[in-house]
Amino acid sequence: MITHHTMPHPPAFLLKPLAVACLTLPLAMPALAIERDAQPTQSDQLADLSIEELANIPVMSVSKRPERLQDAAAAVFVITTDDIRRSGAATLPEALRMAPNLHVARVNGYSYSISARGLNQSGNSYSNKLLVLIDGRSVYTPLFSGVFWDAQEVLLEDVERIEVISGPGGVLWGLNAVNGVINITTRSARDTQGSLAVLQAASDGATASFRHGGTSANGIAWRAFGKTTYREDSELASGAPVNDAYRRTLVGARADWQRGADGFSLIGNAYRGRFDQPAPGEIAAPGVPATLGRVRSDGVNLTARWEHALDGGASMMAQAYFDHTLRRTEPLFGERLYTTDLQFQHTLAPIDGPAGAHRIVWGANYRSSRDRVDNSATVAFLPARTTQQWASLFAQDEVELGQDWYLTLGSRFEYNEYTGTEWLPSARLSWRLSPQHALWAAASRTVRAPSRLDVDTYLPGRAPFLLRGGARVRGEVAQVFELGYRGNPVAPLSYSVTLFHHDYDYLRTTETNPAGFITFDSLMEGRASGIEAWGSWQAAERWRLSAGWTAMHQKLRLKPGSSDINATRVAARDPAHTFQLRSVYGIDDRRDVEFTLRKVAGKSFPDVPSYTALDARFGWRMRPGLELSVTGENLTGGHGEYGTVVYRAEIERRLGVKLMWEY
Incomplete structure (x- = not known):
């Protein structure tokens, strides 16, 4: 007999307090009002950037130095602070x-x-060819070269921009930046002075956030922030619960200060997550998946x-970070990971x-990372404890060939424990026809290095x-060719x-030998071609x-000697479209x-029908610094x-209300 863990229903836990706050806080504003700086708050910035201003947004992810979005020789899409606020x-x-150059599919309540550009073939819901930075x-x-999205939490109101590059980024960012790079940048503490409170209630859960910032007597700008989220179980198409409710909490702080030509930043975060995990294929009752166990995700x-x-x-720039994560997926395995990272970058003055x-x-x-896995009778990573190291050196030169022609040549050599040193070269040619028009072409070689999942499982x-x-798994190699145009033919x-x-x-493939033993290997090849287009x-x-x-x-096709008949279907x-x-x-x-309308084509293996989703949001700035918004997601119905x-999991209609107060 399988019993299901239940969590407190959100109205008693968060929704009722949030609903009361949303109703009473506007009435209390006159009594709570304090003196405000002359500088407008985030919610007072009413209009989007103009089309021309969007083209001039500085981006860092393409060349690791500020450059106009219009001049970037890559398929890069920028999500701005205002985009995030308006989206709800x-x-x-x-x-x-x-980001139109990403495919985002919700697996269940939290996963x-x-x-980007396909090949989401890691064997689960986690793409292993997309590099993400915060x-x-x-x-x-390094457990599987992917991202646990349920562990990535930020205060969205403090995000300055998200740069999404589809295509390779190995020269500047290293291994695993095969099909794309997501670079998330939060705002300086100097830009988040004062206080912020966000209350958000929806039909399936609630979120509460706060932030307070100030400046010390010696000029150090700082902020402290926190966020807590609750989501209840999602459902199958039959209406049965999926048992994937979760709670997640984030707290953190940031400090920024300037001393002449030197700028310093210090950013710290701590988070805790508790998730119910459904067990695919195990049925507790007709149409109801069993609960496999709790997932603990702390860091x-x-x-x-x-x-x-x-x-x-x-x-010059130098950066160091330390990251400790703890993830326990009962009853399969637990993992403690300690990562230390050191970076140095030198941008030279232009040389004639x-x-x-x-x-x-x-x-x-x-x-360097120290990884300790608590194995179980179900799955094991051997050795259970390991230390891995990566080291790399890169250089990139943008050469002005003549009027409006630019050639960018770059190369990175990166060492990893499994395949040794990998070479990641790139060449990009840009023709800036005018300040409003640019053509570019690129050729790159990039690699996805093996992970512990590939080698040690x-x-x-x-x-x-x-x-x-x-033991025979090799690095997954991609030779990438791109041709792009970015333009502003008329003002609007x-x-x-x-x-x-x-x-x-x-x-990667899964091979079975005549004795019945299974191993991972690298016996598949293929190609992917396509087009990405967006505009305003x-x-x-x-x-x-x-x-x-x-x-x-x-x-995709199998190489001689492969017996993995499902590999090509799993990878594609x-x-x-x-x-x-x-x-x-x-x-x-x-x-x-x-209003946002999304249309996604169907997928096979497993079969997922095509779907259309309509989202809507109404925002009302009731007074300076105070904004109320109402959102509706998937208004066209569940899918x-x-x-x-x-x-x-069936992604159902979702209604919500959000109150944001800056003071």
């Missing part, structure tokens, strides 16, 4: 849905599958950064050459293991189009339309309304986004 998103994955700290786990991290400005536009200037950036990175079976790791319109082709080799049109002074479309074709589990349309309309200076029909 409560979590990072929800905010990432705005997401997020990928304030310069890589959040991938603490600290990042220190120093930046020094040199003469002539040169600069025969045709034009050279802009050179180089740097080095060293990372063992499953009990005959004498004594059925699955015996993957801008768009970006990218054609891409990826040639893959040594993709200022249809009227207060009305903006944004759209995005992707289409992709993958063709991505939608062939996606489409989104977003409309933002400012009714007046205090009210705005937003599944990932997994087999037996245990696929």
Whole structure:
């Protein structure tokens, strides 16, 4: 007999207090009012950036130095602070849905599958070819080279921007940046002075956040913040619960200060998560998945950064971070991971050459991790305790070939414990026809290094293991070719189009030998080709339309000697095309309304039907610093986004209200 763990229902836990607060707080505002600085708060910034201002947004992820988005020779999409505020998103994955070059699929109440350009083939819901950074700290786990999205929490109101690059980023960011890079940057403490309170209640849970910032007598700007979230069980299409409720809490602080040419930042976070985990395929009652066990996800991290400005536009940067995570997935395994990372970067002043200037950036990175796994009778990682090291050196030079022509050459050499030293080269050519138009082309080689999941996984079976790791697994290699255009042909319109082709080799397979033993190997190859396009049109002074479309074709094949008949179907589990349309309309200076329509093609193995989702938000700035918004998600009806029909969570309609108060 299987019993289900139940959690307190949110109305008694959070929803009732939040509802009362949402009703009473506006009435109490006059009594709580305090003197405000002349500088407007975040919620007072009423309008989106203009089309021209969007093109001039500085991005860092393409060349590791500030450059105009319009000039970046890569498929990069930027999610701004205002985009996040208007979306009504409560979590990072929800905010990432705005990037048209990402595929974001919700697996259950807390788990997401997020990928770019396909090959989400890690064997579970975690893409292993997408590198994610939060304030310069890589959040991938060497356990499987992917990201536990349920452990990634930030105060969204403090996010400055999210840069999403689809395509390789190995030269600047290293191994595992094969199909994309997500670079999340939070705002300086200097930009978050004063206090913030956010209360958010929805039909399936609630969120409460706070932040308070100030400046010390010696000029150190700081902020402290916290966030707690509760979500109740999601449901199957039959209405049965999936047993995936969760609670998550985040607290942290940040300090920034400037001393002449030197800038310093110190960022610390601690989080705790408790999740129910459904057991796929195990049925406690007709149509109801059993609860496999609780998931415990705790962590603490600290990042220190120093930046020094040199003469002539040169600069130096040094960063160090420590990250400790604890994850227990009952009854399968538990893991403690300690990561220490050191980075250095030097950007040289422009050097005059025969045709034009050279802009050179180089740097080095060293990372060490200590991993301790508590094995079980169900699954084992052997050795249970291991220490891994990564070391890399990179350099990139942007050469001005002539008027409006720029060639960027870069290379990184990176060492890892499993495959030794990998070479990651890249060449990018940009033709800036005018300040409003740019053509670019790129060729790159990038690698996804093996993880502990690929090499060290063992499953009990005959004498004594059925699955015996993957000693023959190689790094997954991608040769990538891209051609792109980004332009602002007329004042109200801008768009970006990218054609891409990826040639893959040594993709992971699961092989069975004649004796019946299973091992991992690298006996699959193939290619993926497609197009990514997005743009914005200022249809009227207060009305903006944004759209995005992707289409992709993958063709994978097994190499001689492979017996993994399902490998090609498992790897090609991505939608062939996606489409989104977003409309933002400012009714007046205090009210705005937003609609987002998403259309995602169906997937196979497991079969997931195509779906259409409509989200809406109405925002009302009742007074300076006080904003009330009402959101509706999936208004077109429930749908599944990932997994087999037996245990696929149904993404239902979701209604919510949010109150944000800055003072």
